[in-house]
Amino acid sequence: VWKDCMRDVDTDVSSITKSFVNHVQTSLARQPYNLDNLGAYQAAALSVRDNLLVNWNETALQYTRKAPKRAYYLSLEFLMGRTLDNALLNLGLKDQYAEGVKKLGFTMEDVLDQERDAALGNGGLGRLAACYLDSSASQELPVWGYGLRYKYGIFQQLISPAGEQLEAPDPWLDNQNPWELPRLDVSYEVRFYGHAERMNDGTPRAMWTGGQEVLAVAYDVMIPGCYTKTTNNLRLWESKPKRGFDLNSFNAGNYEAAVEASNSAAAITSVLYPNDHTSFGKELRLKQQYFWTAASLADILRRFKNIGKSITEFPDYVAIQLNDTHPTLAIPELMRILIDEEDLDWATAWKIVTNTFFYTNHTVLPEALEKWPVPLLEHLLPRHLQIIYDINLLFLQSVEKKYPGDRDRLARMSLIEEGFPKQVRMAYLACIGSRKVNGVAELHSELVKTTILKDFVEFEGVSKFGNVTNGITPRRWLDQCNPELSALISRTLKVDKAVWLKELTLLEKLLPLTEDAAFRTEWAGIKQRNKERLAHHVQTTLGLTINTNAMFDVQIKRLHEYKRQTLNILGVIHRYLTLKNMSAEEKKKVNPRVVFFAGKAAPAYYIAKLTIRLIVNVARIINADPDTKDLLSLYFLPDYSVSLAEVLIPASDISQHISTAGTEASGTSNMKFCLNGGLLLGTVDGANIEIAEEVGESNVFFFGHLTPAVEDLRYQHTYHPVPIEEKCPALANVLNQVSGGLFGDAHVYEPLLNTIRQGDYYLLSDDFDSYIAALAMVDEAYLDQTEWVKKSIRTTAKMGKFSSDRAINEYAESYWNIEAQRVV
Ligand code: 26Q
Secondary structure (H helix, E strand, O other), rough: OOOOOOOOOOOOHHHHHHHHHHHOOOOOOHHHHHOOOOHHHHHHHHHHHHHHHHHHHHHHHHHHHHHOOOEEEOOEEEEEOOOHHHHHHHHHHHHHHHHHHOOOOOOOOHOOOOOOEEEEEOOOOHHHHHHHHHHHHHHHOEEEEEOOOOOOOOOOOEEOOOOEEEOOOOOOOOOOOEEEEEEEEEEEEEEEEOEEEEEEOOOOOOEEEOOOEEEEEEEEEEEOOOOOOOEEEEEEEEEEOOOOOOOHHHHHHHHHHHHHHHHHHHHOOOOOOOOOOOOOOHHHHHHHHHHHHHHHHHHHHHHHHHHOOHHHHHHHHHEEEEEEEOOOOOOHHHHHHHHHHOOOOOHHHHHHHHHEEEEEEEOOHHEEEEEHHHHHHHHOOOHHHHHHHHHHHHHHHHHHHHHHOOOOHHHHHEEOOOOOEEEEEHHHHHHOOOOOOEEOOHHHHHHHHHHHOHHHHHHHHHEEEEEEEOOEOOOHHHHHOOOOHHHHHHHOOOOOOHHOOOOOOHHHHHHHHHOOOOOOHHHHHHHHHHHHHHHHHHHHHHOOOOOOOOOEEEEEOOOOOHOOOOHOOOOOHHHHHHOOOHHHHHHHOOEEEEEEEEEOOOOHHHHHHHHHHHHHHHHHHHHOOOOOOEEEEEEEEEOOOOHHHHHHHHHHHHHEEEOOOOEEEOOOOHHHHHOOOOOEEEEHHHHHHHHHHHHHHHEEEOOOOOOOHHHHHHHHHHHHHOHHHHHHHHHHHHHHHHHHOOOOOOHHHHHHHHHHHHOOOOOOHHHHHHHHHHHHHHHHHHHHHHHHHHHHHHHHHHHHHHHHHHHHHHHHHHHHHHOOOOOO
């Protein structure tokens, strides 16, 4: 009977419409006659979810039966964006749903547009996690993600009339989330505070008691692979009070005390911290980190125990990837479990731990390296602090043995940084507690080895340190965001996208078509229509009219000094001033340019916010200037998101990735632009370098000083400063125009301008002239449209390396030692 009643994935239009209507009637309890687009989206999503669940269950069953080694991706951020379109693509049901929805009186476009982004991340690191989940499932790898179910994702960005960034909460769960499955039966208790008492019975054990206990409850998000049954899981934890509220206080009339515990437990997963690249010792952030790692490890251990193997075999069945240092507490937490609960000796426990974890570093910026104050750790996690001290003691003893008497080295390598207060260096803990350490692009991985972890490379040997260059999923970042280009590729290569989307190096077969004029025309036509689609989007959302006969020049990323949006806006001002001085005759030779910016600034990042303000106010002046507005316009698009990126990226002719050399670990949007045939203007940094290696240096626009020069230039700035007027007159002129009030509010921008005039840590004055020269080369190249389109085709054709399928397979083979599992 069971077998007869089990449902399969719907594949025909009539079962799809039936399931849709069924969800309207029952799950939504609504009538067909007043069903709006939102209702249609919800019904479509629920019916797609039914299909996903069929595959998800079979995948889980297969993993349980075969018990293969699994990998777990621990990330505090998963920047998923929208799900419906991706689920339909991966299930191979896009056409059927489009037809079904149409029969019921809706258009797929309107329906898709109702979905809110799941924005549980800040930027690159969180989006990378989302791409890796897509690739793991698509490659049929047994990989689960673990994260937090924030009630509020990254804030919504508003721009005030003065051009200031304002933040509003992102209540993404308000309309219900059809893509998650609450698992109220899967929960774990997590302890905070209390006391840790060593047993002193000859074992390393201790007892941790008292304090506060909160409950972690699981919510599962289905992760479908592309054209496979494999549907993996992303498990997100929500915090709940262990008991609803304190009935004693309630009965005594103290209502506030009664709900206090409840509030403080719920607060743990209430909001995503909107900071990236800064470390600051906030207790709630540390609570989030422990809550999540403790629940995830408890869940992983329970699953491992079900296989019935000895605990010493744990690393043969489990690999855990640490996405930056945010989950590093998993290392002392696993030690605590193995020692205090499993009763293992220290050496056995440490061996298990160091064979289980893998650590990926995402930044070498010193201000981004996580450190936690010892007093805070001692208060919140007393047992973990003991364990960290024990790890440190044994580690330093082994260092001392290798380098007797080298006290400087011991101080440098200690997990504890001396100071007031003392702080725990999480990157060092992650490094010594892991089997392998990697960076996210060739240059970055070299910098990890030669700067922040230099001593550790010397001590542990270089073979522990590797590189996995980041990647992006071609499903979302080509097929979904650029359907016309995807169709052209399939048609031309005569290969179904089911094949090339999973074997992206096949794009190389496009190379000969650079010489095919008809193909180039089609290629250019698609770019043009994508520009019009973006213009339409801006028109309907912001009411602004954009010149689609211009070159589209795009910089979209988090606002940060090291990413140098300031260099870009100063370059725009330079262009504006140049145009103002041109004769009508000279102007005729100028190709029009539209410059787009988008990105959020951390709410407390004053200089980044000033940069936004400057961009918005420069736009206001430039776009209204009749002398120049046909040749140059500028837009800051508010509230950058995954969904906005999906419209912007396919429309770009040129995109900017202009970080100071050696500061951008990889960058991943550079890959997205190039995959969509946009050319790259950038510094010799991060993955830009490897992109240029693939597509050829003649197809990218490089400028600026190289990494080895940076240290020396900074030294010059500090000890032999040269006034900007002397060093870079063009830049000095631009700065003076801003100071002089050309864009209003003269005094407002001084703190921003002073970062360049004094110190100039990110070397804008060193790179400005070569930046302007590179922009001129872009202009020049764009005039020859035939050659430009050839560059564009070549760029797309050579992007195969940057598929996240390649990246995830490198993790699977070289690090995790896991194998694909076919679900039949
Ligand atoms: C740390 C401590 C406290 C609060 C917040 C943080 C925090 C949060 C997020 C620190 C860093 C981040 C995010 C970093 C990030 O996105 N890094 C980017 O990772 C990408 C994927 O590897 C790279 O492509 C980018 O170059 C890198 O900047």
